[in-house]
Amino acid sequence: MVESTAKLKIEDLKISYGDKQVVHGISFEIPRNEIFGVIGPAQSGKTSMLKVINRTIDFTANAHVSGNVKIDGEDVFKVKDVYGYRRRIGMVAPLPVGLPLTIYDNVAFAPRSFGLTDKDQLDALVQRCLEQAALWDEVKDRLGSLGTKLSGGQQQRLTIARALSHQPEVLCLDEFSIAIDPVTTMKIEDVLKELSSEMTIILVTNLVQQARRLAKNTMFLLNGELIEEGATDHIFSGKASNPKTNEFVSGAFG
Amino acid sequence: MLHRSKGKALREALIEWLIRICGISAVIFVFAIFFFVFWEGKGLIFNNKVNINTASIEAITKVEGIDESLASKIVSTRSEIKLEKRLTTEWLLKEDLLDEDTFVLIEPFIKAKEFSFWKFLTTQEWYPASESNPRYGVFALIAGTFSVTLLSMLISVPFGLGSALFISEFCSPKLKETLKIIIELLAAIPSVVWGFIGLTIMNQLIMSIFGAQIGINVLNGAIILALMSVPIIVSIGEDALQAVPDSYREAAIGLGVTRWQMVYKVLIPAAKNGLLAAVLLGIGRAIGETMAVLMATGHAVNNPFDGDFPFLHALESVKTLTATIAAELGETARGSDHYQVLFIVGILLFSITFLVNLTADLVVKGIKNK
Numbered sequence: 001m002v003e004s005t006a007k008l009k010i011e012d013l014k015i016s017y018g019d020k021q022v023v024h025g026i027s028f029e030i031p032r033n034e035i036f037g038v039i040g041p042a043q044s045g046k047t048s049m050l051k052v053i054n055r056t057i058d059f060t061a062n063a064h065v066s067g068n069v070k071i072d073g074e075d076v077f078k079v080k081d082v083y084g085y086r087r088r089i090g091m092v093a094p095l096p097v098g099l100p101l102t103i104y105d106n107v108a109f110a111p112r113s114f115g116l117t118d119k120d121q122l123d124a125l126v127q128r129c130l131e132q133a134a135l136w137d138e139v140k141d142r143l144g145s146l147g148t149k150l151s152g153g154q155q156q157r158l159t160i161a162r163a164l165s166h167q168p169e170v171l172c173l174d175e176f177s178i179a180i181d182p183v184t185t186m187k188i189e190d191v192l193k194e195l196s197s198e199m200t201i202i203l204v205t206n207l208v209q210q211a212r213r214l215a216k217n218t219m220f221l222l223n224g225e226l227i228e229e230g231a232t233d234h235i236f237s238g239k240a241s242n243p244k245t246n247e248f249v250s251g252a253f254g
Numbered sequence: 255m256l257h258r259s260k261g262k263a264l265r266e267a268l269i270e271w272l273i274r275i276c277g278i279s280a281v282i283f284v285f286a287i288f289f290f291v292f293w294e295g296k297g298l299i300f301n302n303k304v305n306i307n308t309a310s311i312e313a314i315t316k317v318e319g320i321d322e323s324l325a326s327k328i329v330s331t332r333s334e335i336k337l338e339k340r341l342t343t344e345w346l347l348k349e350d351l352l353d354e355d356t357f358v359l360i361e362p363f364i365k366a367k368e369f370s371f372w373k374f375l376t377t378q379e380w381y382p383a384s385e386s387n388p389r390y391g392v393f394a395l396i397a398g399t400f401s402v403t404l405l406s407m408l409i410s411v412p413f414g415l416g417s418a419l420f421i422s423e424f425c426s427p428k429l430k431e432t433l434k435i436i437i438e439l440l441a442a443i444p445s446v447v448w449g450f451i452g453l454t455i456m457n458q459l460i461m462s463i464f465g466a467q468i469g470i471n472v473l474n475g476a477i478i479l480a481l482m483s484v485p486i487i488v489s490i491g492e493d494a495l496q497a498v499p500d501s502y503r504e505a506a507i508g509l510g511v512t513r514w515q516m517v518y519k520v521l522i523p524a525a526k527n528g529l530l531a532a533v534l535l536g537i538g539r540a541i542g543e544t545m546a547v548l549m550a551t552g553h554a555v556n557n558p559f560d561g562d563f564p565f566l567h568a569l570e571s572v573k574t575l576t577a578t579i580a581a582e583l584g585e586t587a588r589g590s591d592h593y594q595v596l597f598i599v600g601i602l603l604f605s606i607t608f609l610v611n612l613t614a615d616l617v618v619k620g621i622k623n624k
Contacts (some may be wrong), residue, residue, distance in 0.1 A: 056504050059426055087510030097505040100524040109519060110509040168511055249353070 414487025452550025494528020
């Protein structure tokens with residue numbers, strides 16, 4: 001991995017909530033324009049790490065973060081326009097969150113708030129994002145109904161469409177497929193492969209096979225420690241450097 | 255197989271019944287109160303041709319040709335049969351108490367008057383204690399209630415919802431706890447204390463700032479009522495905002511919108527039912543409040559609305575429906591016309607709050623179905 005291709009560079013990241021430390025000084029790099037898998041059982045600090053990357057951790061009152069997180073060489077904790085920074089990061093949360101707006105407004109919310117008001121452009125953008133999230137065919141006739149009334153899986157795809165709506169440089173997917181059926185998951189995975197040529201995708205998942213299918217590089221986190229990071233093929237080869245990795249990917253625990 | 259013990263089943267059935275009774279009791283109480291208020295006021299509504307004259311012996315004696323004994327006979331006979339038949343002209347003539355000429359003279363004092371519900375609602379003359387010609391027009395009282403409520407809502411809704419938003423979304427956790435405690439303290443101040451503040455401090459302030467001749471008026475009452483409803487709006491509004499799941503906030507913030515855009519576009523729509531409930535409970539408090547408005551509004555019959563700019567004259571004293579009942583019911587004889595009219599005013603208040611609640615329900619339903 002060459003230094004210049006790294007999109008995100010994380011050094012000695014420590015996160016604690018109150019007295020409880022959840023991430024114990026991890027360092028890694030996420031290469032530009034590829035899918036980067038993050039695997040690990042629950043409580044391993046995956047979601048907290050994503051919250052640091054898009055800086056929503058600012059809203060957690062008792063959270064304390066130390067270490068360096070750099071995007072394109074710029075320290076994310078020193079960016080002047082934090083709202084503008086968050087636009088560069090797309091986030092898909094593990095639980096589907098349809099905002100209490102219409103389906104159309106859910107997707108158009110972010111672009112509108114940055115000043116895109118042209119109706120035709122918005123229409124085209126909404127359609128493209130919903131198509132990428134494999135949701136367009138199901139909702140194209142009822143864009144005006146409430147996003148919260150969709151089923152769980154549909155809301156999850158709506159969340160993906162919404163994350164794509166502000167054309168992020170980095171797309172963070174946190175367990176995006178737990179509420180989605182396998183066929184639709186496959187459709188979205190295909191879209192992700194396509195998207196990875198133009199944006200960096202961080203794929204946090206419990207489904208180790210999904211990471212194996214999609215990610216070029218994969219990182220294994222356990223209890224807030226970085227166990228191993230490297231090419232996905234190597235991690236899943238059964239010949240990984242750390243025996244815990246081999247156990248986890250083969251399903252021995254987690 | 256496991257069996258439930260009989261004792262346990264019985265206990266559960268008992269608890270279930272107790273809970274059911276608690277639930278039903280609310281319905282029973284509402285109907286009982288409504289029935290009582292309606293019963294006390296029914297005489298005037300159904301016997302629309304009734305004597306609503308309360309002339310005293312002294313007043314009748316002043317008429318030529320009637321001495322004190324005749325006057326007292328008229329009055330005592332009248333009060334004896336008053337509740338049963340009502341004193342009508344036909345009855346007086348039949349009993350041979352008077353001849354036709356004398357009757358014409360005392361007619362203004364004793365003649366049967368029609369009680370018209372329409373006139374009751376639309377006229378502004380409220381002279382319930384007049385001996386020769388009592389008039390019961392509540393329009394000015396309704397206008398008084400509405401003017402004070404409206405103005406107080408104009409003040410308290412923006413302040414209340416604004417504070418709720420600030421406490422819930424924008425202030426630090428430490429400040430939040432302090433503010434919540436202080437606002438709860440504000441809600442615990444008795445209404446008579448608010449009335450006293452209106453009567454003394456606000457009175458002086460309004461006179462010196464606006465140059466009004468009397469400081470106890472619509473504005474005074476509205477400010478006092480606003481201060482009383484703000485704590486309710488804040489605490490219920492804040493609860494409604496807290497009930498919005500954090501995932502909404504995180505999702506919106508993650509999209510890179512500003513905090514205000516998140517609040518305006520996501521939080522307020524998500525919490526709108528709760529916020530509406532907060533506003534309506536505030537309105538309910540404002541309409542129903544009695545003691546503070548009685549002390550702060552000046553308690554003079556006046557219609558502060560008119561066609562001229564600024565339409566609502568906030569520096570005029572008014573009398574409200576609730577304050578009227580509170581101030582006058584103790585002075586009336588049970589069953590008298592004035593007494594019954596006050597109960598009709600009560601029915602009116604009932605209807606107004608019912609309408610407010612009904613509108614609220616319909617609005618909330620309308621929002622839900624959208």
